[in-house]
Amino acid sequence: MLLMMAAILAATPPKPALPVWMAGCWERSDGVNWTEECWTDPRAGLMMGNGSSGTGEKLGNWEAMQIEIDPADPAGMTFYASPKGAPRTAFKWVSNDGKGVTFVNEGHDYPQRIHYWREGMALNAETSLIDGSSAQRWRYMPKSE
Helix, strand or coil: CHHHHHHHHHHCCCCCCCCHHHCEEEEEEECCEEEEEEECCCECCEEEEEEEEEECCEEEEEEEEEEEECCCCCCCEEEEEEECCCCCEEEEEECCCCCCEEEECCCCCCCCEEEEEEECCEEEEEEECCCCCCCEEEEEEECCC
């Protein structure tokens, strides 16, 4: 009986969890250049996010984002991105080595892969092609008041 239970548990695919560790406002600055992201606490299977970047007081880019547990499939989770108000693009959650959370959309031009993870107080984000090439990385710290 124990062997049968172990086999069932081993065959059960991992279930996604909303990344509560992303909640809050994060920033990165390099001289006059800045980037920030803010994420709500998870609620009702959803986290809402927004990001922006610029130079000094000039806004360069902005984006609305969501991470949502799929109500029709609790084993699925989706990251939605809508840069500058464009129609949103879906990236599906994929299980990874347990370091953070990863979403992919192989049919998208760029990015095809979005990965977030924490290192101490820092929130790291990386976008890339599906094979990891053409990577762009951000290292955010909690936003100061």
